[in-house]
Amino acid sequence: MDDISTGTLTSLLVLLIVISGYFSGSETGMMSLNRYRLRHLAKQGHKGAKRVEKLLSRPDRLIGLILIGNNLVNILASAIATILGMRLFGDLGVAIATGGLTMVVLVFAEVTPKTLAALYPERVSYASSFVLSFLMRLLYPLVWTVNGITNGFLKLLGLATSHNGKDNLSSEELRTVVNEAGGLIPRLHQNMLISILELEEVTVNDIMVPRNEITGINVNDDWKAIMRQLTHAPHGRMVLYRDNIDEVVGMLRVREAYRIMVENEFNKENLLRAADEIYFIPESTPLNVQLLKFQRNKERIGLIVDEYGDIIGLVTLEDILEEIVGEFTTSVSPSLAEEITPLPDGSYLIEGSANIRDLNKSLNWSLPTDGPRTLNGLVLEHLEDIPDSKMSIEINGHQMEITEIADNMVKQIKVLPVLKKNKRE
Structure with a gap:
């Protein structure tokens, strides 16, 4: 050069x-x-x-x-x-x-x-x-x-050099992608997508109507009681049972009962004949699995049974869909907004029947969800006893005051605002 x-x-x-x-x-x-x-x-x-x-x-x-x-x-x-x-x-x-x-x-x-x-x-x-x-x-x-x-x-060296060209995402990674989409995806749609991803983590136990709240008709009641229940039926389908909810005999479509009334053939025999067979669901079935089973079996409602075959609750297709899109305005059950009363000091007055998962999602709390599904159940599990007077407790950093007790249940609880710890200088 x-x-x-x-x-x-x-x-x-x-x-x-x-x-x-x-x-x-x-x-x-x-x-x-x-x-x-x-x-x-x-x-x-x-x-x-x-x-x-x-x-x-x-x-x-x-x-x-x-x-x-x-x-x-x-x-x-x-x-x-x-x-x-x-x-x-x-x-x-x-x-x-x-x-x-x-x-x-x-x-x-x-x-x-x-x-x-x-x-x-x-x-x-x-x-x-x-x-x-x-x-x-x-x-x-x-x-x-x-x-x-x-x-x-x-x-x-024993190292693989092949590349299959596939970059699969886990559900956790996909959840992160959706959360970080920002303005590219409307917030409402983000929430729906996240809810779909979380269906596999939620079971029918978490969203079921508990046994004591199932609306049903005892076919051994007199006709006036049965007629009154049908006339004021809050749902489109009613459970038929004999004396005890464990003795279920069918699932009645209320409109089918009205048809029998119109045709003047309303009697217990025809009422039982018009009822559909009960669809049973094992407890702890993930919601994504149950959603597919509802579709495959063409069912909309089922009774949840535990390992001993006892009925512990009821779940409907609408309950699962509400987990994705939010509560329907046609629901007769109290909404979370009706169960929570914000107070001027930043605390909340909450009904004991409020769902813990809904509270965590709505208020960004971190109450444990691996046990009882209601706030009442969480408090009773924490105390390991039924309180006989008003008292204060702390669960996962949340200060709670039991304000009302009735029928062996905590009816109302005041949850104080979470105080942020002062940072050390």
Whole structure:
């Protein structure tokens, strides 16, 4: 290179540093892309996304190509910088060239381009894909050879080198993606998607109507009592039983009972004949499983039984759908808003029948949900006794005052605001 002028060598060195920055930025940009957005754009026909997706289908070859180009450029730049240093500073120029080139490459060929590529990965990747696709075809034999040697060495170490091209997300990761969607997905839709993901973590026990609240008709009652219950039926279906809820005989559609009345054939025999068979659900069945079972069996309502076959509650298709979209305005059960009364001091007066999961979701609390499903049950479990007078307790950092007790139940509880602990200086 003695015949090449210093100015030419300097210009060539600058060009090599720019090319090195290109390879460094391309590598960071390609690896920083959102793969799901890339896949979506490729399916929509975006040409740049298609090129990048093709390159990323074999990341080992892409990285091999970039590193081959980057190392060739950096080695050549180092040689030119050494020649320039010796021309300008003599033997001391080798040390000066090494230190100067290291700083220049670090700033202009590494940190700066990689930072820009990390901030704008799509712009960098789509633009650089033109050159990288061309270089991949041009240098394919060299890239194939280098990757063959590398993959062979990794196999000797017992490491897998295959890539199935699938980036599957777990439910937790998908939940994070939905939460971080921001304004791209309306908040209401985000809540619905999160609720769908949480169906597998919630069981029918958590949302069931407890046994003591099941509305049913005792077919052994007199006709006036049966007629009165049908006339004032709060639901479209009623459980028919004999004396005890464990002795269920069928599930009656109220409109079917009205039809029998209109046809003047209303008697116990026809009433029982019109009833559908009871659909039983094992306790602790996840909601996502039960939703599919309702669909498969064409059912809308079922009675929940424990391991001994005793009825412990009732769940409907609407109850599961409410877990996804929120409470329906047609529900006859008290809503959470009706069970909570905010007080001026920031505390809440809450009915003991309030659902713990609903309280946690609505008020952003952290009451335990792995035990009782109602606030009353949680307090009784904590006390291990039924209180006979008003008292104060603390559960998971929440100060509670029992304000009303009746029928062996805690009817009303005042929950004080959570005080934030002062940070130590």
